[in-house]
Amino acid sequence: MRLLKLGAVATTAALVFTACSSSPTPAPSGGGGGGGGSVQEVKIGVDLPLSGGELPNGGPTLNGVKLAVQQISVPGYHVTVEAEDDAVNGVHDPTQGSKNISTLVNDPAVFAVVGPFNSNVAQAEIPVSNAAGLIQCSPANTNPGLTKGADGAALRKTNPTKIAYVRVATTDDIQGQAGADIAYNVVGAKTAYVVDDTETYGKGLADVFDSSFKALGGTIVAHDGAGKNVTDYTSLLTAAAAKNPQYVYFGGVTSTGGGLLRKQMVAQGMGNIPFGGGDGISDGSAATASSFLNLAGPQGDLNTYSTVAAIHDIPNPDAFKAAYKAAFSTDPGSYSASAYACTQIFLDALKAVGSNREAVRAFVTTTAHKYDTVLGSISFDANGDTSQHIISYYKFDPTTKDWAFFKQKDFGTAG
Amino acid sequence: MDFGLLLQQTINALTIGAIYALIALGYTMVYGIIELINFAHGDVFMTGSFVTMWLLTTLGFQGTIKDPLTLAGVLALAFLVAMTVMGAVGVIIERFAYRPLRNAPRLAPLITAIGVSFILQNIVQSIWGPSPVSVPQIIDVQASFRVGGTPIRFLSIFIIVLAIALMVALQLFVGRTRLGRAMRSTAIDREAAQLMGVDINTTIALTFFIGSALAGAAGVVQGLYLGNTVFTAGFQAGLKAFTAAVLGGIGNTTGAALGGFVIGFIEVGSTYLGYTRWSEAVVFTILILVLVFRPTGLLGQQLAERA
Numbered sequence: 001m002r003l004l005k006l007g008a009v010a011t012t013a014a015l016v017f018t019a020c021s022s023s024p025t026p027a028p029s030g031g032g033g034g035g036g037g038s039v040q041e042v043k044i045g046v047d048l049p050l051s052g053g054e055l056p057n058g059g060p061t062l063n064g065v066k067l068a069v070q071q072i073s074v075p076g077y078h079v080t081v082e083a084e085d086d087a088v089n090g091v092h093d094p095t096q097g098s099k100n101i102s103t104l105v106n107d108p109a110v111f112a113v114v115g116p117f118n119s120n121v122a123q124a125e126i127p128v129s130n131a132a133g134l135i136q137c138s139p140a141n142t143n144p145g146l147t148k149g150a151d152g153a154a155l156r157k158t159n160p161t162k163i164a165y166v167r168v169a170t171t172d173d174i175q176g177q178a179g180a181d182i183a184y185n186v187v188g189a190k191t192a193y194v195v196d197d198t199e200t201y202g203k204g205l206a207d208v209f210d211s212s213f214k215a216l217g218g219t220i221v222a223h224d225g226a227g228k229n230v231t232d233y234t235s236l237l238t239a240a241a242a243k244n245p246q247y248v249y250f251g252g253v254t255s256t257g258g259g260l261l262r263k264q265m266v267a268q269g270m271g272n273i274p275f276g277g278g279d280g281i282s283d284g285s286a287a288t289a290s291s292f293l294n295l296a297g298p299q300g301d302l303n304t305y306s307t308v309a310a311i312h313d314i315p316n317p318d319a320f321k322a323a324y325k326a327a328f329s330t331d332p333g334s335y336s337a338s339a340y341a342c343t344q345i346f347l348d349a350l351k352a353v354g355s356n357r358e359a360v361r362a363f364v365t366t367t368a369h370k371y372d373t374v375l376g377s378i379s380f381d382a383n384g385d386t387s388q389h390i391i392s393y394y395k396f397d398p399t400t401k402d403w404a405f406f407k408q409k410d411f412g413t414a415g
Numbered sequence: 416m417d418f419g420l421l422l423q424q425t426i427n428a429l430t431i432g433a434i435y436a437l438i439a440l441g442y443t444m445v446y447g448i449i450e451l452i453n454f455a456h457g458d459v460f461m462t463g464s465f466v467t468m469w470l471l472t473t474l475g476f477q478g479t480i481k482d483p484l485t486l487a488g489v490l491a492l493a494f495l496v497a498m499t500v501m502g503a504v505g506v507i508i509e510r511f512a513y514r515p516l517r518n519a520p521r522l523a524p525l526i527t528a529i530g531v532s533f534i535l536q537n538i539v540q541s542i543w544g545p546s547p548v549s550v551p552q553i554i555d556v557q558a559s560f561r562v563g564g565t566p567i568r569f570l571s572i573f574i575i576v577l578a579i580a581l582m583v584a585l586q587l588f589v590g591r592t593r594l595g596r597a598m599r600s601t602a603i604d605r606e607a608a609q610l611m612g613v614d615i616n617t618t619i620a621l622t623f624f625i626g627s628a629l630a631g632a633a634g635v636v637q638g639l640y641l642g643n644t645v646f647t648a649g650f651q652a653g654l655k656a657f658t659a660a661v662l663g664g665i666g667n668t669t670g671a672a673l674g675g676f677v678i679g680f681i682e683v684g685s686t687y688l689g690y691t692r693w694s695e696a697v698v699f700t701i702l703i704l705v706l707v708f709r710p711t712g713l714l715g716q717q718l719a720e721r722a
Contacts, residue, residue, distance in 0.1 A: 053546030089647070090545030198692065225692050229651050231641055235427045235686040242420045255546065260643050263549075267556035267642075269566065290546035295643060297549060298478060 039078045042355045044069065044346055045104035045134075046083040047097060047115035047125070052090025053255045053290040056283045057117055060333025061139055065114050067327055067336075068343035074351045082110060086121050090290075091228070091255050097121035098128055105132040111355040112137070112346040112364075114339055118253075119143035119201040123155065126165045131158040135361040137345060138167040139338035142175055142279065142309045143204050147383040163365040166384040168338045168345075168375060169309040170391065172201070174411045175278050176208025178307045178391035179249060181409065183209075184216040186305070186393070187274045189247035193240045194223040195233075195261060197252030205278045206251025213249075221245045228256040237261075237268040248273055253280030259295025262304065266297070276305040282334050282394055285402035293396065293403070304396040308334045311375050312392035312408045320374055341373035419565035424687050430571040430640065432679020433578035437633035438656035439663070439671035440585065441505075441626030447666035448602045448622045449517065451524050455508060455531035457653015458539075459627045463501045463634025464644040465539050468550040470496050471638075479555045489553055497635045498628040505627025506620050514616070532649070539646045547645040550638035574636050581632060582672050585625065589668065598622055602666070658702050664712025673713060677701075 046065055048058035062083055069079050084100035086092055097116050104110045105128065113129065113136045116122050122141045129136045145151035146165070153160065183189045192213055196206035203225065210220050221243040224236050240248070248265065250258050258281040265271060277292075286293035296304070314320060314337050324332040345364060348371060353359040363369070370379045379387045389411040397404035438460050445453045470493055480486040512531050516524045554573065559566040589595035597618045600608040609615050637652070638644055659678045663670025678698055685694040705713060 052544065089540070222689075224686075224689075227692070229695075230691070231643065231645075231648065231651070232431055234431070235424055235683040236691060238420065238423045238427055239687060242417065260547070260641070263642050267568070267570075269557060271557075289544075290548070295547060295549055297642065 038076075040076060040355065041078050041080070041109060042111050042350070043080050043082045043107065043109045044343060045107070045110040045113035045115075046081055047086055047100045047104065047113060047121075048083070048117050049087035049092040050083065050085035051087045054087050054090065054092055054117070054253075054283075056288050056291050056333070057140075057335070058085070058087070060328075060330075061117060061335045061339045063324065063328050064139070064332070064336035064339030065343045067324055068340045068347065070327065071323065072344065072347050074347055077350060077355065079347070079350070082107065086116060086118075092116075092118040092121050094121050094124035098124040101125040101128045101134075101136075105129070105134050110134070111350065111357055111360050114139065114342045114346070116141065117335075119146060119204070120199055122146050122165070123200060126155040127158065130156040130162070130164045133159065133162060133164055133358050133361055135346070135349075135357070135364050136165045137342035137364070138165070138169065139335045139342050140169050140279065140309070141167050142169050142172045143201050144171040144173045145200070145204065147171075147385050152383055162361065163380075163382075163384045164361055166345075166364060166380045166386075168341050168373070168378060168386050168388070169279075169335070170386060170389050170411075171309070172205045172278070173208050174389055175307055175309045175391055176205050176210075177212045177411060178393065178409060179205070179209045179276055179278060179305075180212035180216055180218070182276055182305050182307070182393055183213055183247040183249060183274075184218050186407075187247055187276075189218065189245075189274065191219045191221050191243075191245050192247040192249055193221050193243065193245035194249045194251065195236065196223070196225050196250070197256035197258075198225040198227045199252065199256060201278075201280060202250075202252030202256060204251070205280075206249065209249050209251065226257065230257060231260060233257070233261050233264045234268070237265060237270060241268050241270055245273065248275045250275070250277040250281065252277070254283055254290070254292040254295065256280075259292045259297075262292070262296035272303065274303045274305065276307075278306065279308045279310075279334060282306040282308050282403055284333070285400070287401065293401065302396065302398060306394045306403060308392045308394065310335060310338050310392060311388060311390040312405050314374055315376050316374070337374050341371075341375045341378065344373045345371045345378075419563065422562065422565050423567070424683050426567055426571045426575075428679040428683035429575045429676065430679070431682065432676035433575050434633050434636055434640070434675075435652070435656045435659050435678050436672040436675025437578050437581065437629050437636070438652060439659035439675045440582070440668055441630045442657050442660040443663070443665055443668055443671035444622050444626045446660070447668075448598060448619055449513070450521070451513060451528065452657070453513075453626075454525070454528040454653070454657075455512075455535060456626070456630060457649035457651075457656065458532045458535035459501055459505060459508075459649070460630040460634050460637075460652055460656075461644065461646065461649030462504065462535055462539055463497045463631035464550065464638045464648065465543055465548075465634075465646075466497050466500050466631070467493055467635045467638045468543075468548060468644060471551040471553065476551045476553055478551060478553070480553045481555075486553060493553075493635050494632055497631040499631075501631030501634065502624040502628035505623040505630075508627075509620055509623040514619075532653075536646050536649070543646070545646060547643050550642055550644055552639055552642045554639055556642070570640065574640060577632075577636070581629060582668075585629070585668060588625075594618070594621060655698070658698060662702055662705055662712055664714040667712065667714050670712055670714035677713075 050058045086097040196202045281292040284291040349360045349363040393407040394403040659674030660671045663674030
């Protein structure tokens with residue numbers, strides 16, 4: 001069982017014939033499940049930020065799951081999506097995330113969970129899903145400590161050998177390298193100023209940027225931490241401007257200050273200095289309310305770069321885009337395809353071993369399995385991390401007022 | 416030491432301090448007259464910033480206004496609207512949430528104040544959503560003049576001068592007018608003031624109006640300065656401003672203004688020294704030290720004779 005051809009064929013076919021928008025019809029009976037035509041109701045749980053400022057992240061990601069469930073039928077099963085929102089007052093919340101994962105664990109129909117989106121939410125969820133043996137696949141988590149090393153082991157100490165968390169996004173140790181690659185090689189900056197939001201994701205990303213930029217030969221003029229309560233970056237930027245950085249890097253997400261920082265740079269006469277960040281600021285065009293580009297404002301978003309810890313040039317982009325557009329009337333988000341891939345993997349497992357949670361978990365985390373997904377061929381290593389180490393590079397396009405993809409780079413076996 | 420940088424950071428500290436000071440005045444005035452810590456005051460400020468955002472976007476302004484006359488007109492309108500609306504909101508809050516409890520145990524209005532704070536937050540959240548929103552920065556944020564080669568922004572100078580002007584106007588009003596005298600006498604002894612013919616209800620309502628109008632002005636200033644607001648902004652700023660009021664000596668308007676600027680300097684100073692993460696810890700450590708060694712604050716409570 002090297003390559004799950006069946007799933008691949010079904011997927012490609014489904015992608016070509018765009019999804020019908022009517023309610024999902026029960027899967028045809030009499031398939032691989034055998035039996036006299038009874039259809040079992042099962043659910044894929046979803047935990048994402050689905051309200052407020054982070055809806056531009058969570059919404060298109062949830063749609064990726066819905067699209068996969070619409071398109072791929074598993075004989076003998078009727079799959080529905082059970083979505084939970086982990087945003088509280090518009091900001092992703094680890095406590096809410098752990099409540100949500102408990103809700104999903106307690107629903108016997110849920111056989112697998114797609115999510116979460118944010119690394120600090122994953123930190124709160126992994127111990128719960130690990131103890132329950134319910135497999136989780138995150139389309140977007142990038143913090144290395146969630147899976148790797150002592151930090152990763154500490155999160156799954158209830159069942160150390162039973163990995164219950166995998167991800168199709170690659171990690172920040174690679175995304176941070178990519179950020180430094182943009183600053184040093186694409187922009188040509190030799191000095192950089194770094195700000196992080198002191199959170200799990202933001203600080204982790206900024207620290208890797210910091211060390212990678214130095215490794216490339218650059219100089220970090222200062223590295224400051226400013227939590228999400230900071231709204232006035234003026235004094236930080238005044239101090240930084242005096243050191244004449246050629247690049248500013250932000251480790252964090254829009255809701256913890258990214259857009260505000262970029263906007264206030266303009267007031268300090270730093271509007272022309274190129275600015276970069278990770279996937280946390282890649283959250284939609286300037287027309288999207290509360291997105292990074294929207295808050296950064298008309299002058300603040302020139303010369304701005306971001307990365308996404310996922311492949312951009314997916315093997316069959318037009319089919320995916322068309323199918324997505326037919327179903328939801330908009331273009332896919334940065335992590336829609338990743339969520340689709342997570343769902344594909346779960347549906348492959350459902351097809352192969354049925355809906356028993358432990359069987360699905362064991363199947364998905366078997367390192368020898370390769371999945372032919374919408375992102376390309378993926379397998380998971382012993383920690384549950386994806387074999388695909390590709391980062392996509394984006395730059396702000398002043399004409400479309402949106403992020404424009406310009407390059408993707410495979411960091412191969414690094415990290 | 417780089418003189419230019421020091422000068423710029425001093426201006427930054429004065430600017431943010433001016434915003435804290437404007438909010439702190441409302442805390443201290445209300446405490447002075449009815450000994451209530453009005454925890455909803457920070458949210459009055461936050462609502463003021465949303466009213467400004469709403470006004471400017473409704474009028475169709477997106478960014479900088481170039482024409483000086485138009486700019487002056489729109490600024491005057493923004494301050495007028497935000498201060499009047501927030502002043503009225505303050506009076507309404509006093510009338511319905513605090514007046515019925517004026518003779519109740521002190522804890523009761525305190526809890527009510529926390530409730531009002533949540534009500535304001537939830538109203539704003541339901542109208543404008545939970546995420547940060549952009550406020551049109553109608554004053555050019557980059558326009559500056561140079562002092563010995565160091566750029567100083569007009570916006571900062573405008574904010575500092577405006578805040579000081581409002582504070583001076585408040586001092587003159589409280590110190591030199593009949594209504595101001597009524598406020599002072601009510602603060603010193605409510606019953607005696609009443610016996611002397613002061614209308615207590617009107618006087619207290621007036622205090623709320625002025626304090627809330629100043630918070631509304633701070634809301635306009637915050638929008639112009641940061642270009643952004645969020646429904647939780649009142650909590651942070653309110654806490655800092657309340658600290659400023661206590662630091663300066665609660666009940667003392669000069670003290671509140673001084674306290675605001677002191678906190679601005681502490682915040683910017685900790686950033687200047689590279690301890691941004693610690694700025695809040697430093698602010699509250701200094702507050703604790705001041706309260707231990709000078710329990711009545713830096714300038715002392717003006718109402719000491721009452722205790």
